Amino acid sequence: DTGVSQDPRHKITKRGQNVTFRCDPISEHNRLYWYRQTLGQGPEFLTYFQNEAQLEKSRLLSDRFSAERPKGSFSTLEIQRTEQGDSAMYLCASSLGAGFSYNEQFFGPGTRLTVL
């Protein structure tokens, strides 16, 4: 399968714990995006990388959230000191683009986080 993969698919944690999610993009894609989606809402942009550089961060991404993309391949999203409001589906997407090119983003299956 050459699509975007995410791991784990489901995560249940207790409030205050740290969690880390992984995303493996489509191999030739240089751009990688993280979104958060709650029930009945569209995905909300969190951050995006072009290769290993984090180029944009939403103000939704508080200092408890950190994302990395070492070597421009897979990416991790860490949430520290989780809160119940962090419960959501975390989606990763990737695309191929440069400069002002248009971005057709291909999404992974998501990681569903439940904070108790």
Added chain:
Amino acid sequence: EDQVTQSPEALRLQEGESSSLNCSYTVSGLRGLFWYRQDPGKGPEFLFTLYSAGEEKEKERLKATLTKKESFLHITAPKPEDSATYLCAVQTYSGTYKYIFGTGTRLKVLA
């Protein structure tokens, strides 16, 4: 403030009953409008990109159109397997890129 609004929120159709979903936007520096399909518990699946007013794209029973203020997703003779949430998204650029999704239209097609 950039905004993307989709209507209706939910739509029930009989199999074969054609209809249209609307995505209206108020953004600066539009760089593209995208339609996605999302099934429950899954990530969005890319359908179409539209770049400029007057453009149209088709795929099976779906046709997407774009004007300067809105986009329509026309569904012709839908089947139950077309049931899903349809999301519209815009990419804008005004110094930095933004990717803004609407809240979606939940479509249910009854056999």
